[in-house]
Amino acid sequence: MLQAQQELLNWNNMQISVMEISHRSPEYIEMAAQAEQDLRDLMAIPDNYHVLFLQGGATMQFASVPLNLMGKCAKADYLNTGHWSEKAVAEGGKYGQVTDINALYSVDGKVDIRPLEQLQPQGRRLGEGCAYVHYTPNETIEGIEYSFIPEAQAPLVADMSSTILSRPIDVSQFGIIYAGAQKNIGPSGLTVVIVRDDLVNQVQPSAPSLLQYRAQIERDSMLNTPPTFGWYLAGLVFKWLKKQGGVEAFATLNQKKADVLYQCIDASDFYHNPVATSARSWMNIPFTLANPELDKRFLEKSREAGLLALKGHRAVGGMRASIYNAMPYEGVVALVEFMKEFEKNYG
Ligand SMILES: Cc1ncc(COP(=O)(O)O)c(C=O)c1O
Incomplete structure (x- = not known):
């Protein structure tokens, strides 16, 4: 962000802002291609995969995926782990026959992935008999994460909005990976789609041109004006991730961050996390207080302590710490210290 601020009015020594220049100018195209290359390097994306920089968020992909993949076989299996899976199921069902598979069960009062x-x-x-299998490796709201990649008889499509770049991912195991940018990539308004080459020829003919992967691939994601500023900022983030040691370094750091917070929650009867150890998210850690009447006080006091955005999603309530790549270890330690102090005062 500092770099973006410093070069906001004079990008690439052109005496003009990156958001003022044409996305068809050679300078912009060079920057855009470099961003793609950096993402390919970070994720070790094989050559038979295309990388798209699109608009519409992950939610648009809930429609784009069936429109692009159901042209020959309009059936798909959807593994359902909660809020975002359900949205994907509902949208997918508009375009074909979708089987909604409940992937959750309860073990010793905690929710786990089957x-x-x-x-x-x-x-x-x-x-079996499907165009694809869709799943959500990390349910952002409930903080439920797969510790394995499901084995399927059809290409796997993964909504990695809150997983991408948090750790190494073996891209070759997936048909499509998509992610809204606003967690580990950059500002909202940009969506990254990674699609295997053999999957671009089964589009439903009525699919809007803008949503057709093949059409976007042919025009390097520039079928119309792309999200230029988001793409540029994502490029800066990719360079920053590389400088910090890439996804391997972030995997170590993210696990350490999650561990220290789960330890704090588990060590007390005052805080509670409803997810079984094997399905706990590294990125989003929901927790509740033993006495929900203290929720408001917790949020007030944490805000006073400079700890922001801890309110749980309105769908589940309680608290949620989203500790994406940009959150340093020290930030999580500060939260843990605050939580211990709060328990001492109110527990
Ligand atoms: C896993 C997951 N899928 C989908 C979405 C929706 O993303 P968007 O707002 O980019 O459409 C989110 C947003 O938080 C998410 O976490």
Whole structure:
């Protein structure tokens, strides 16, 4: 952000802002291509995958995925782990026959993801007879995360909005990976889609041109004006991630951040996290207070202590610490210290 601020009015020594120049200018195109290359380097994206920089958020992909993949076979399996999976199921169902598979169960009062062998729909294997299998590796609101990649008989499509760049990911195991930018990539308004080359020829003919992966691939994501400023900022973030040691370094750091917060929650009867250890998110950690009447006080006091955005999503209530790549370890330690102090005063 500091770099963006410093060069806001004079980008690339052109005496003009990056948001003022044409996305068709050679300078912009060079920057855009470099951003793509940096993302390819960071994620070790194989050559048979295309990388798209689009608009519409992850929510647009809930429609784009079925429109692009259901042209030959209008069936798909959807693993459902909560809020965002459900939205994907609802949208997917508009374009084809979608099987909604409940991937959750309860163990000792905690919510967990079913083991692979229990993720099969009735009477067939996961993805059998389907165009694709869709899942959400990390449910951002509930803080539920897969510790494994589901094995399927059809290409896997993953909504990695709150997973991407948090750790190494074996891209070759997926047909499509998509992510809204606003967590680990950059500002909102940009969506990254990584799509395997053999999946771009089964589009439903009625799909809007802007949503067709093949059309976007042919025009380097510039079928119309792309989200130019978001793309530029994402490029800066990719360079920053590389400088910090890439996704391997962030995996270590993110795990350490999550560990220290879960330890604090588990060590007390005052705080509670509802997710089984094996399905706990590294990125989003929801927790409740033993006495919900203290929620408001907790949020007031934490804000006073400079700890922001801890209110849980309105769909689930309680608190949620979203500790994406940009959150330093020290930030999580500050939260843990605050939580201990709050418990001492109000517990
Ligand atoms: C996993 C997941 N999917 C989808 C979305 C929706 O993203 P967008 O607002 O970019 O459409 C979010 C947003 O928080 C998310 O976390």
